[in-house]
């Protein structure tokens with residue numbers, strides 16, 4: 001299978017971190033990869049639009065030609081194909097909570113980070129938009145408080161003592177913020193700041209993250 005991706009872009013980073021965590025945990029995932037330079041418009045070239053009409057990465061292409069073009073669906077496919085190590089949690093309640101926290105991390109943290117960056121210094125050339133930027137900055141406050149509160153029980157990772165997909169998603173957002181020098185006010189969120197440092201020391205993170 002082949003993964004189309006671009007470094008630092010948050011959705012491909014989420015998938016790359018997830019795969020690196022799985023391999024680190026012993027899963028035998030083998031894949032080719034191809035960089036699609038979305039910052040140079042390569043996502044909009046006809047040969048890529050044929051693979052994903054939305055022109056976005058990541059895209060996972062299986063050996064039989066089947067393609068998956070949503071990061072979470074790629075993860076679901078890989079998680080079912082390579083069940084160990086489990087990256088959602090072992091009990092039903094853990095899995096449900098893990099999926100809930102992953103959705104909150106993506107929709108309420110990663111997305112506002114991406115909106116803010118695209119509204120202020122878009123790497124793909126979107127026009128600046130001060131209203132969007134200011135909305136994104138204000139909507140991220142509550143979710144960061146939420147995760148800060150969640151970690152008050154001393155948990156190491158977002159869902160407990162093991163890394164889950166939620167950590168990959170959150171870190172993909174945090175890396176994008178670091179890359180763009182966006183201030184997430186982590187000094188006022190010491191548990192999240194500690195989570196960020198602890199997660200970034202993991203071998204899979206050191207292999208994938210560049211910012």
Ligand SMILES: N[C@@H](CCC(=O)N[C@@H](CS)C(=O)NCC(=O)O)C(=O)O
Pocket residue numbers: 009010011012038043055056057058069070071072124
């Ligand atoms: N919902 C999709 C979003 C994919 C997405 O927006 N990817 C961005 C990079 S993070 C992209 O390729 N942007 C290029 C563009 O919009 O032209 C997913 O989760 O995979």
